Amino acid sequence: MSGLYPSLKDVTIVATAFKLLLLPAYKSTDFEVHRNWLALTHSLPVQKWYYENTSEWTLDYPPFFAAFEWCMSHVAKYFDPRMLEVQNLGYDSFNTVLFQRLSVIVTELVMVYALHRLVANSPEFTKRSAHAIALSILLSPGLLIIDHIHFQYNGFMYGILLLSLLVAKSSPLLSGILFAALLCFKHIYLYLAPAYFIYLLRAYCLGPNFSIWPPNPAIQFFNSLKLGVSIITIFATAFAPFVWWGQIPQLLSRLFPFARGLCHAYWAPNIWAMYSFMDRCLILIAPKLGLAINQAALSSGTRGLVGNTSFAVLPDITPRVTFVLTLLFMALPLVKLFMHPTYENFLGSVTLCAFSSFLFGWHVHEKAILLIIFPFSLLALNSRHHLSSFRPLAVAGHVSLFPLLFTPAEFPIKTVYTVLWLIVFLYTFDKLAPSGGVNEYRRWLMDRPATLFVIVAIPLVTYCSLIHGLVFGDRLGFMPLMFMSSYSAVGVVASWVWLMGVYLSN
Incomplete structure (x- = not known):
């Protein structure tokens, strides 16, 4: 492997230097969210x-x-103690920005x-693939956009997920x-819990002699006890x-604000984005088809507002x-995992x-796409079918994150970096x-649609990020978001x- 790829250590150093250059970049409301959480956890019992809601x-x-x-x-108090004052809303001194940016990097x-660990523990014949996968995750445009510019701590938590x-x-x-x-750090990972439950049940708590018929539970009592006690202790x-x-x-x-609507303000690229896009298209032809239009819905969540979504x-x-659709489509892989609890089936x-x-959930955030991309990365080089x-x-997934950075200064960063990646x-x-x-x-049949999909992204991103604003100004502001989300949804589906x-089929 030596000489083929730069080492993980060297890439980490170079990537860190690049991230330090982004200290003055755009920061979203999430920056203030986490500053506020620093303040309230530090200042209050x-x-x-x-309960704090200042x-x-x-x-x-x-x-x-x-x-x-x-x-x-x-x-943080050694950088700027004023950032830890609960009443100091919107505080963003240089030292505050410096600390929060550095905290993400560290x-x-x-x-x-x-x-x-991924590279070191891989068999020799797969080390090249493992190294490529590791570098792709480390240099992920998603993490750069969401964590180091938009501002969150996903890298830290995805690190725990990958270790697991x-x-x-x-x-x-x-x-x-x-x-x-x-799960006690961020409850969004509950989406993955059914796969963990089935795998740990079959691979650890039930013995290799387990069978449904003739019935043989083959329970491994001490394994079940250790796992149960450990998880209960953590929770x-x-x-x-x-x-x-x-x-x-x-x-x-x-933790679970169910009052929010079906779609987030910017539609996550899922089934409901396609459903919402179809609804917007039907509005135009509904009179010709004799379809009724719910006038109250014309200004609802299908136009990008957070709240109750009506079509x-x-x-x-x-x-x-x-909920039913999510469980239904989860059940298909989970049944196979239960019958064949291999490690590859677990990752799948x-x-x-x-x-x-992500595709069928309620009020899904676009940032949750990384919840798919990172586990899938571990499988991507298993076969040509997986890569396709x-x-x-x-x-x-990465193009769908572009609207998170809507300021002109970040446009070349997000586009050039993502394209290079x-x-x-x-x-x-x-x-x-x-x-x-x-x-x-067969390879041609698998790869050409994906290539066409990539080609379409170029004019789409150009229009949504540049041309639309020049033509329409501040009018029809949700249209480029709708196009971007609907296009991305096609690729994810x-x-x-x-x-x-x-x-x-395997």
Whole structure:
């Protein structure tokens, strides 16, 4: 492997230097969100953390992340103690910006360690592929956009997720412990919990002699006991104090704000984005088709507002519908995982559970696309079929994040960086992916649609980011967002359909 790729250490150093140059870049409301969380966890007793509402950006992450903010606040006070004043809303002194940017870079070292483990523990014949995958994740445009410019701490938490996935084969108990801890940092990872539950049940708690018929549960008692005690201990550590104070209803109301509408303000590229786009198109032809139009819905969530989402022509979608669809499409890979609890099936199930929750979930955020991309990255070089499914996801997923950075200064950064990443890593993956008996004709059929999808992205991004504003000014501001989201949704859905077919057929 020496000489073929730069080392993970060298790339980490160069990437860190580049991220330091982004210190003065655009920062979203998430920057103030986390500054506020630093302040309230530092200044208030724990009992008041989930009640404090001086800022509209109230604490809505689980207790471990709140404790994480509390720990960071004790370092932040040496940079600028004024950032830790709860009443000091919108405070963004240079030292505050410096600390928060540096905190993302430093905590991302958890992910760097996980990627080191990925390469170091890979068999010799797969080290080149593992190294390419590790570099693709480390240099992910998604992390650059979301964490280092827009501002969040996904690198830190995805590092824990990757560690959990990587040790699942050799140490299911440790994998379960890491994942339980991760859930106490950010509850979005609940989307992956069904795959973990099935895998740990079959691979760790039930013996190799398990069978449905003739019935033989083959329960491994001590394994089940160790796993159960470990997970209960982690959740008790996180939530027991709030149970003692009678604050669980308040905490849950913060973690699960179900009053929000079906679609986020900027539609995540999923089934509901396509559904919403279809509804907007039907408005134009509904009179000719004799279809009724719900006039009240013309200014609802289908136009990008957060709140109750109503559709003008198509039937409204309820939370129950999204829940049923999510479980239905999760069930397909989970049944296979239960019957064949291999490590590769586990990674496939985790990825497909992430797909199902993203595509059919209620009020999905566009940033959750990384929940699919990173687990899928571990599978992308397993075969030519996997890579053919991964390619449209990589393009659509990263392009869908562009609207998060809407200021002119960041346009060249996000576009040039993402294009370079796609060229370098999709080309590298193409050279490393085993053909697995795929002939040239079948390869052509698999790869050409993905290539066409990539080509369409170029004029689309140009129009949405540049031309629309020049032509329409401030008018029709949601139109480019709708185009970008709907286009990206096609790629994500296509990737999901292809991967589901590959997974179920193997």
